[in-house]
Structure formats: structure tokens, C-alpha cells
Amino acid sequence: MSYEIKLDIFEGPLDLLLFLIRKNEIDIYNIPIALITEQYLSYLDIMRSLNLDLAGEYLVLASTLIHIKSKLLLPPAEGENEEEEGGDPRAELVQQLLEYQAFKEAALRLDGRSLLDRDVFTRGAAVEEPTAAEEENEAMVEIDVFELFTAFRRIIAGLDRKEDLEIDAEKMSLTDRINEIMERLSEEGQITFTELLGERTDRRRIIYTFLAILELMKLRMIRACQSGPFGTIRLFPAVEG
Amino acid sequence: MEEKVAVIEALLFTSETPLTAERMAEILPDTEKKEIVSHLEGLMREYEARGGGICLQEVAGGFQFRTRSDLAPWIRKLKAGRPAMLSPAAMETLAVVAYRQPLVKSEIDRIRGVDVSGALKGLLDKKIVRIVGRKDVPGKPIIYGTTRKFLEVFNLRDLSELPTLRELKDLPDQPDEPDMPRPQEQTELPDLQE
Numbered sequence: 001m002s003y004e005i006k007l008d009i010f011e012g013p014l015d016l017l018l019f020l021i022r023k024n025e026i027d028i029y030n031i032p033i034a035l036i037t038e039q040y041l042s043y044l045d046i047m048r049s050l051n052l053d054l055a056g057e058y059l060v061l062a063s064t065l066i067h068i069k070s071k072l073l074l075p076p077a078e079g080e081n082e083e084e085e086g087g088d089p090r091a092e093l094v095q096q097l098l099e100y101q102a103f104k105e106a107a108l109r110l111d112g113r114s115l116l117d118r119d120v121f122t123r124g125a126a127v128e129e130p131t132a133a134e135e136e137n138e139a140m141v142e143i144d145v146f147e148l149f150t151a152f153r154r155i156i157a158g159l160d161r162k163e164d165l166e167i168d169a170e171k172m173s174l175t176d177r178i179n180e181i182m183e184r185l186s187e188e189g190q191i192t193f194t195e196l197l198g199e200r201t202d203r204r205r206i207i208y209t210f211l212a213i214l215e216l217m218k219l220r221m222i223r224a225c226q227s228g229p230f231g232t233i234r235l236f237p238a239v240e241g
Numbered sequence: 242m243e244e245k246v247a248v249i250e251a252l253l254f255t256s257e258t259p260l261t262a263e264r265m266a267e268i269l270p271d272t273e274k275k276e277i278v279s280h281l282e283g284l285m286r287e288y289e290a291r292g293g294g295i296c297l298q299e300v301a302g303g304f305q306f307r308t309r310s311d312l313a314p315w316i317r318k319l320k321a322g323r324p325a326m327l328s329p330a331a332m333e334t335l336a337v338v339a340y341r342q343p344l345v346k347s348e349i350d351r352i353r354g355v356d357v358s359g360a361l362k363g364l365l366d367k368k369i370v371r372i373v374g375r376k377d378v379p380g381k382p383i384i385y386g387t388t389r390k391f392l393e394v395f396n397l398r399d400l401s402e403l404p405t406l407r408e409l410k411d412l413p414d415q416p417d418e419p420d421m422p423r424p425q426e427q428t429e430l431p432d433l434q435e
Contacts, residue, residue: 011330012355057355099352102406107329107336109404114310116394118326120298121308121316123254 013061014100016043021097028097031090033072037065068093143226143233145214151193151233152210156203172204177212185222185237193233245269246280253284259303259393301392302399327363334360335369335391340406342386343373349385361385369394 010016020039021028041062047054071089114120184191196209213235216222223236248269253260262281266274281304285297298307308316327335334357337349349357364370373386392399 011333012353014354055355061354096354100354103336103340103352104333106340106404106406107332110336110339110395111327111332114396116307116396119310119313120396121313121320122257123306 011104012055013058014097015104016040016058017061018097018101018104028101029094031094033065033069033090037062037069040065064093143224145217147226148193148210148213148217148224148233152206155197155206172208174208174211174215177208178215181209181212181216181235182221182237185235190234190236193235196235243280245272245276246284249277249280250284253297253304253306256305259299259301259305261303264303298396299398300396301389305393307396327367328360330355330357330360331363335364335387338364338370338385339387339391339400339403343384344386345376345382345384347382 010019017036017040020026020036020043021031024035024039026032026036044054044058044062047058068089116122181191181196184196193213196213197206213222213224217224220238223238224233225236226233249265252265252268262274262277265277266272269277281297285299288296293309294312295306295308298305300307333353334349337352338344341348341352346357346361349361361370365372367390368388369391370385371388373384375381376384387400391397397403
């Protein structure tokens, strides 16, 4: 890939809307709906063109915006006065935005506190490795090739670039690596990506391991699971026992 | 140092979780909770005056020795792994739960404008949020609240220590930063020489 796109990832449609309001330096109590709707929709287009998974909530807010816009354009229906209509059609949205903004700021403040195990530490207790039982409890999510690829890129990026060139490089074949992985899996039941790489993390070994995992996943011989974004990747045999 | 104070210090040192004054009063014979609290306050001042690497803090209804927060870069080096962090989505969800508890999931969904199932599950798994009960309305939705661990992790004595939301609303707009601030990844450790 020769280029990278930087896009602010939003925590939801309200977050995107707040971002647009700040970006345009708009008074939140007097939102120019036409302008904001237009920008909001163009952001959705960008996100869609990047194949980002667009949650349904984004579309709901889009329709709300368009609905408000149309209400602002139409003269109030006969026999209906402003009060009955509930006044400014934007009011409800503004209320929602203000409420969300308050909690977003509250979240920032929480994050700014001295967090245990990030900023402050207690004696011993937290240094312990999580017990096996606790690890079992971690929610495991089955991952696809892309997460695996991210892990792969991270490991490669962490490598020392200067690597001695070996002339008589260790001969390693994909078949050997596949057999080795399956053997270890049948012995140990599960294995992490890092464990598989072992101590010697040279480029060649990482690439072969990665290819072997991809092949095994394609053949549906193994499953790869992760305990969360950037969590440990664990491999399991596809069929237990 | 008075013998009792030494015992209190030893108890605090040994306990893996914040230790309450009540518990210490149970252990120490003929000692009122009030006396223990005053000894604890004395200890807190002593540690603060000493300016060392640890301090005695009041968290989650108890007392606990913790490291000084500005020393974190060093300890992170010792512990090597990534610090357990909450994503911005989890943090927002947690803020809603903390301030509006007890509450049902649909209320969190409404405030954040997204489905919070994933974030909520993560918080439950981390035992920062717990199920408090079920609301007595059709469908009997689950009610959520924060845990004692929430107080421990966020360095709070109790829930009343949370700044009120009204205070937050009175604040001027935060600087244009759509993202949550990350704890700065310090690559260089602070100079040890004073």
C-alpha cells in the first residue's frame, strides 16, 4: 500500500456532529442545518468509500437531519401554531448533543485521573500474571486475516532493521512450519502468535510462520482468536481433540 | 513510632486491596475506628512529607499504598506490557454509567447515540461495571452500575468524589480535540537528578 488515509474515527453519529460543529465554529444553539447536513452526508460518503463499517445509527441521524431541514423549510401547516409544534425543530437534537457533550467531557476527566496500573501502582498484586482461569474468562473473538495482518505488521515494524545477511540461511519450508504448528497445537491445545515465533524473531521465520497460519486458516485447520483489539492472538485447532 | 501505628502500617503493607478503617479496628484490640482514622491521617502526612516513591491514599472506602503518579514511566518499564487501557468508546460508556447509575442499556444507547453492547460487555468483563438488578418494566431490562473496582481503578474515595455533570456543563468548550487524550508514551525517562 503506497498511501495512508488519516481519518478521525468517531465514536458515533453524535461525535461526528459535534466534530463538525467545532470545526465550523458554530453556535450549538443555532446550528445551520443545511450546511451541517451537507457536511455530515459527505463524511458518510468518505467513510463508505473507505469501506468502513457504517453503523445504522449514522444513517438514522442523517435522516433526522434531513427531516429537521425539511421542517425548517416548510411553513407551519394551517391551524398549527409554533407552540404546538414544539417550537424549534432543532431543539431535541441540540438537547441530545449537549447531553452527549457533557458525558464526553466527563469521560475525558475520568481518563485524566491517575489510573491504577497505568499511572499509579500498588504493591505486588497487579504485577502478577493473570491466572489461567482469568484468561479463559477473557472474551475471545474470532478474528480474520486483517487482524492477523495487523499483528504481523506490528511485529515486523518492531524488528531491528539491520539484520545480518545470512548466506547459508536456515532452510525452512512452509510444509515444515505447518507441520510444526499442528504438532504444537495438538500437544498444547492452544498457542499464541508470539509463542509460535519463539525467541529468534528473524524476518524469515516471521514470514514463514505468518504464511503457514494463513494457509492453515484457509484450509480451516485452525481458528485464530483475539481477546480484544490489539490483544493476544491465540490459535486453536479448528476441531477440538 | 507508636506501636499501633506500626501495626497499621504493616497491615496496609500486606493487604492487596484497600483496607478499611473498620477492618483495622476489628484487628487491633481496644481501638476505636476514630483513633485508627487519626493514625491513618498521620501516616498519610508522614509519607507525603517524606517525598518518597509511595504514598498512602484513600480509595474505594479504604486505604492503600500506591506509587506516586509521576513515577509511572519507570514502573511501566518494569512491567513491560501495555497498560490496561480503556478505549474512548468504553470510557464514554463508563462515564454514562457512573453518572446515571443505576440505569438500563437503552438509556446509555440513547445518550451515546450508538449501540453500546460491545463497550458494555468489555466493562462487565473487566469488572468495572456490574449488573445491579432488573427494572420492573415489560421485558425486565438489566440495570447496570459501577463496582468497587471502578473506584479503585479511578482513584476515587467514593462516587461523591466524581465531579458533578453540572460543573462540566459550565466549563468552556474543550479544545478542538475529537479524540481522548492518550497517556503520553514517554520514551525518555525523566532525569533522576534533582
